Amino acid sequence: MFVELLTRRVLNFWAPRRGPLTRTPELAAPPVQAFLINGYTSSGGDAFAFYARALGLGPLVGTRTWGGLVGIESRLPLVGGGNVTAPGWAFVNLAGRWDIERVGVAPDVEVDAPPGSEIDTQLERAIAEINLRLAAEPPTPTPAAPPYPVRR
Numbered sequence: 001m002f003v004e005l006l007t008r009r010v011l012n013f014w015a016p017r018r019g020p021l022t023r024t025p026e027l028a029a030p031p032v033q034a035f036l037i038n039g040y041t042s043s044g045g046d047a048f049a050f051y052a053r054a055l056g057l058g059p060l061v062g063t064r065t066w067g068g069l070v071g072i073e074s075r076l077p078l079v080g081g082g083n084v085t086a087p088g089w090a091f092v093n094l095a096g097r098w099d100i101e102r103v104g105v106a107p108d109v110e111v112d113a114p115p116g117s118e119i120d121t122q123l124e125r126a127i128a129e130i131n132l133r134l135a136a137e138p139p140t141p142t143p144a145a146p147p148y149p150v151r152r
Contacts, residue, residue, distance in 0.1 A: 002048065003051045003052065003055065005027060006033065008025050008027065010025075015146070021143070032058065032130050032134050033057050033058035034129045034130050035048075035049060035059070035126075036126055037061070037062040037064075039063055042068040043069055045066075046066065046068065046104060047091070049065050053108070058129075058130075058133075059107075059109050059129050060107045061109045062107050062110075063110065067100055067103045069091050069100040070087040070088075070089060072087060073086060109129060
């Protein structure tokens with residue numbers, strides 16, 4: 001669902017009788033994005049990074065993801081109320097090869113985040129990547145409402 005939301009682009013605008021233009025879809029993603037990943041990015045985060053790259057949504061900035069993407073197939077109940085899970089699904093890429101599990105997703109821009117640092121180097125680099133892309137290709141501004149047509 002999140003990946004689908006991030007692929008949405010503005011298709012048109014609506015001019016109300018009063019007020020500013022509104023857009024369709026209302027929840028459209030910005031045209032320039034970057035994604036932070038690191039070794040704590042796992043499971044659905046691994047998949048999310050893979051999908052963002054596959055769809056060309058923006059650069060992956062940080063360090064390689066954990067590579068813990070497997071699907072749970074069964075839950076076995078325990079006497080104390082807990083349960084044990086077992087992996088039952090694995091990720092296969094479009095080329096028909098196993099992927100992500102035990103490998104992770106490598107970043108497009110490798111930036112480490114040293115522990116204890118007061119500066120988030122990954123976030124700063126992601127912002128720099130976005131600014132470079134915006135400078136190269138600024139987003140299309142929202143147009144002004146055209147004059148109302150004269151109809152007879």
